[in-house]
Amino acid sequence: MVRVEGDRAVALGYSRVYLRGDDGIAIYRVSMNRWELERRDGAWTIARRRTRLLGHDEAVAIFASGLGDV
Secondary structure, X not given: OEEXXXXXXXXXXXXXXXXXXXXXXXXXXXXXXEEXXXXXXXXXXXXXXXXXXXXXXXHHHHHHOOOOOO
């Protein structure tokens, strides 16, 4: 999900990291991410990023905060 207001934006989403091992490929990490972005000189830059492993209260809090204020 992405919310854009002028030169600021907030994006929420999941990320997965895969690990290749002797037994094949497996999911190593699944996280919830909240990105705060700013447009500077016509290019979007990351102002702040929060990431927490799913299953932890902090990850739930990131998701519950939603897109919030931009």
